[in-house]
Amino acid sequence: MENLDAARLQMAFTLIFHIVFACIGMVMPFFMVVSHYKWLKTRDQMYLTLTKSWQKGVAIFFVTGAVSGTALSFELGLLWPEFMKHAGPIIGMPFSLEGAAFFVEAIALGFYLYGWNKLPEKFHWITGIIIGVSGVASGILVVAANGWMNSPTGFDYIDGKFLNIDPVKAMLNPAWFTQALHMTLAAFTATGFAVAGIHAYQVYKKRKIELHKKAFKIAITFGAIAAILQPISGDISAKDIAKRQPVKLAAMEAHYNTEKRAPLYIGGIVNAETQEVNYKIAIPGMLSFLAFGDFNAEVKGLNDFPEDEQPNVPIVHYAFQIMVGIGTLLLLAGLLYFVSLKKKKWLSNKKYWLLFVLLAPLGFLALEAGWIVTEVGRQPWIIHKIMKTKDAVTPMPGIVFSFYMYIVVYLTLSVAVTWLMIRQIKVLNNSNS
Amino acid sequence: MLYVVLFFLMFSLYLYVVLGGADYGAGIIELFSSKENQKITKKTIYRVMGPVWEANHIWIIILIVILWIAFPVYYNIMVVHLHIPLTIILLGVTLRGVAFVFRHYDAVIDNSQKLYDGMFMVSSLITPIFLGIVFGALISGKINIVEDISTLTFYEAFIMPWCNLFSILVGLFFAALCAFLSSVLLIGESTGKNARIYVRKSIIATIIVVLLGLVTFGYGYISGNVFVKDFIRSPLALIAVILSGVLLYPLKRMIKKGNTVWSRSLAGIQVFLILLAAIIAHFPDIIITTNSSVSLIEKIAPDSVIKALGISLIIGGAVILPGLFHLLKSFKMIKILEQNNNTST
Numbered sequence: 062m063e064n065l066d067a068a069r070l071q072m073a074f075t076l077i078f079h080i081v082f083a084c085i086g087m088v089m090p091f092f093m094v095v096s097h098y099k100w101l102k103t104r105d106q107m108y109l110t111l112t113k114s115w116q117k118g119v120a121i122f123f124v125t126g127a128v129s130g131t132a133l134s135f136e137l138g139l140l141w142p143e144f145m146k147h148a149g150p151i152i153g154m155p156f157s158l159e160g161a162a163f164f165v166e167a168i169a170l171g172f173y174l175y176g177w178n179k180l181p182e183k184f185h186w187i188t189g190i191i192i193g194v195s196g197v198a199s200g201i202l203v204v205a206a207n208g209w210m211n212s213p214t215g216f217d218y219i220d221g222k223f224l225n226i227d228p229v230k231a232m233l234n235p236a237w238f239t240q241a242l243h244m245t246l247a248a249f250t251a252t253g254f255a256v257a258g259i260h261a262y263q264v265y266k267k268r269k270i271e272l273h274k275k276a277f278k279i280a281i282t283f284g285a286i287a288a289i290l291q292p293i294s295g296d297i298s299a300k301d302i303a304k305r306q307p308v309k310l311a312a313m314e315a316h317y318n319t320e321k322r323a324p325l326y327i328g329g330i331v332n333a334e335t336q337e338v339n340y341k342i343a344i345p346g347m348l349s350f351l352a353f354g355d356f357n358a359e360v361k362g363l364n365d366f367p368e369d370e371q372p373n374v375p376i377v378h379y380a381f382q383i384m385v386g387i388g389t390l391l392l393l394a395g396l397l398y399f400v401s402l403k404k405k406k407w408l409s410n411k412k413y414w415l416l417f418v419l420l421a422p423l424g425f426l427a428l429e430a431g432w433i434v435t436e437v438g439r440q441p442w443i444i445h446k447i448m449k450t451k452d453a454v455t456p457m458p459g460i461v462f463s464f465y466m467y468i469v470v471y472l473t474l475s476v477a478v479t480w481l482m483i484r485q486i487k488v489l490n491n492s493n494s
Numbered sequence: 495m496l497y498v499v500l501f502f503l504m505f506s507l508y509l510y511v512v513l514g515g516a517d518y519g520a521g522i523i524e525l526f527s528s529k530e531n532q533k534i535t536k537k538t539i540y541r542v543m544g545p546v547w548e549a550n551h552i553w554i555i556i557l558i559v560i561l562w563i564a565f566p567v568y569y570n571i572m573v574v575h576l577h578i579p580l581t582i583i584l585l586g587v588t589l590r591g592v593a594f595v596f597r598h599y600d601a602v603i604d605n606s607q608k609l610y611d612g613m614f615m616v617s618s619l620i621t622p623i624f625l626g627i628v629f630g631a632l633i634s635g636k637i638n639i640v641e642d643i644s645t646l647t648f649y650e651a652f653i654m655p656w657c658n659l660f661s662i663l664v665g666l667f668f669a670a671l672c673a674f675l676s677s678v679l680l681i682g683e684s685t686g687k688n689a690r691i692y693v694r695k696s697i698i699a700t701i702i703v704v705l706l707g708l709v710t711f712g713y714g715y716i717s718g719n720v721f722v723k724d725f726i727r728s729p730l731a732l733i734a735v736i737l738s739g740v741l742l743y744p745l746k747r748m749i750k751k752g753n754t755v756w757s758r759s760l761a762g763i764q765v766f767l768i769l770l771a772a773i774i775a776h777f778p779d780i781i782i783t784t785n786s787s788v789s790l791i792e793k794i795a796p797d798s799v800i801k802a803l804g805i806s807l808i809i810g811g812a813v814i815l816p817g818l819f820h821l822l823k824s825f826k827m828i829k830i831l832e833q834n835n836n837t838s839t
Binding site for chain 2: 121
């Protein structure tokens with residue numbers, strides 16, 4: 062394996078894991094504080110049991126998120142030293158603020174986990190809120206740094222040198238808002254559906270039904286609302302990419318030739334050789350409309366860009382299709398949930414619960430697919446139109462070995478975390494309330 | 495603003511060494527304890543570190559982020575030439591953090607605890623050794639900086655800088671220092687027989703620290719290490735190290751008297767003096783290469799970046815430090831209250 066490929070795979074692999082841990086660690090505190098709030102209001106013992114069970118989940122995911130995040134903060138430099146040498150100072154602002162937000166989160170978590178029966182009730186609850194808010198802030202700041210790679214601003218690039226650096230402008234780059242909005246909603250959707258699915262499974266299996274129904278309701282409410290809002294953010298993102306990174310949009314849609322009234326392809330198998338997409342559903346003019354709000358607008362095709370500046374089209378296209386497909390499915394499931402609030406009869410139907418069990422992993426699948434779209438879609442650039450990924454990679458050979466090591470460590474970790482969660486649920490089911 | 499940034503860099507380094515170091519040291523002490531004492535130590539560690547250990551380890555992230563933002567050239571040399579030890583540190587940090595959480599949050603207590611404990615203790619030893627090796631490597635004079643790195647062999651570029659006796663000695667010295675810090679911390683967290691265990695450990699750790707310090711220096715001097723030579727020529731560095739040694743005497747007395755606040759402060763001051771000596775001896779040239787040295791404050795990021803970073807750090811510090819202080823204080827108070835309750839019932 063080439064060093065560059067190994068480095069890219071290692072980065073992708075560690076990010077795929079970190080994203081899951083980080084999202085759960087950032088969203089679950091909100092479920093926890095809602096349950097905690099209900100406990101304080103109703104003094105229903107079940108909510109206390111649930112809160113304490115979720116807080117263990119939060120602690121485990123916070124730590125796995127924190128250590129995999131520490132690993133990434135090193136890896137950025139270890140794998141891409143040339144990138145960090147130039148980009149580090151420019152995008153340092155969001156990273157240093159993220160460090161602060163993360164620190165606040167860790168402090169609040171310390172208060173929350175160890176504060177039961179020791180801190181005043183209200184203050185204790187507020188520390189839970191701080192965990193959630195600072196977690197989301199960290200997420201947004203990191204995504205802002207990624208946004209800069211897609212839309213580098215805040216410097217002048219003259220003769221291969223980065224001059225007149227403006228860190229604030231770099232942080233508030235044109236992509237930061239659309240990306241952060243899309244990612245935050247995605248995190249809530251994915252975690253909401255995942256946690257709801259786990260509890261739905263317990264209801265399906267008829268274990269502690271009342272407790273798990275309460276848990277389900279809290280998690281799915283967050284997930285469903287986010288899933289319903291997501292298309293709006295998706296639309297903003299698509300229009301933004303059409304303007305800033307037209308080649309990425311073309312790859313997402315496997316759109317080879319520039320044309321007016323460009324069709325939107327749904328599904329399909331990409332044949333990169335013949336530049337054709339087979340077995341697709343084509344909606345005429347729809348791509349033009351989605352990208353520019355005009356059915357007759359011209360959408361640039363891949364052939365308008367030099368070959369060595371195009372990303373891998375099939376990967377980007379398939380990932381995009383998976384993301385949008387699942388997003389639509391979860392949107393419908395979210396609507397279904399709100400309808401079910403009126404139709405109480407559904408709740409006694411086993412199939413209702415089975416449906417949410419099956420949906421559990423899909424949100425994360427869509428989220429990962431979305432990151433593949435944005436990251437693979439940016440290639441061959443590590444900094445869009447400024448620095449190529451192959452020029453940033455470490456000169457140290459043999460990265461493939463560290464890649465294998467990460468595979469072993471992270472897979473073991475995920476098995477262990479899953480196993481721990483199963484034990485957690487078993488104990489919850491055997492508890493008294 | 496450069497000075498603000500430098501201050502926060504040194505401040506994070508110091509706090510990481512003291513807080514993170516005591517944290518690693520706890521695992522080292524657990525490793526070198528009898529089975530029975532391991533159980534006691536495990537409980538004590540959880541009580542002391544539980545609420546704060548995540549916060550302790552965030553200092554290294556702050557440290558890394560400051561390095562890459564403000565001192566990109568310096569950071570670049572580290573991540574290229576010390577790729578291997580840094581990867582081992584990462585592995586250690588990962589396994590250790592995970593093991594700590596697993597052993598305290600696993601809902602079922604069974605045989606898997608043995609695995610978590612083993613992971614925790616071994617990674618607690620390996621990680622600080624390699625942290626020390628990285629610092630040792632920076633001052634070992636073995637990093638070879640050339641225009642085109644492909645002219646060097648793999649060994650010259652990526653192994654020799656850190657895999658040498660001097661760096662390894664510094665690594666062992668740092669691990670011993672962690673054990674020393676932790677034993678002083680743990681004395682105050684236990685009473686009676688348990689406290690005596692840690693007093694014994696602290697004496698052993700002190701002896702090892704002093705011996706390793708002397709061996710490292712001796713070897714560095716004989717092998718013609720530039721850093722050690724300059725260290726000996728720097729009166730300030732020498733005074734700091736000697737003072738750190740002299741403070742062992744009051745430290746011993748405070749431990750005997752059971753004065754937790756003073757014994758901890760003294761240990762903290764000693765580590766501060768050692769770190770100070772190590773940094774001022776060759777400041778600002780903190781990377782010493784095969785033929786010259788690299789200054790930390792040369793080739794820094796542009797002014798606008800330093801200014802923005804300085805402001806972020808001041809704001810971040812203003813938010814974090816009171817919170818952190820309050821966290822430490824709150825749980826300190828709770829512990830004291832609990833101890834009083836235990837003795838009265």
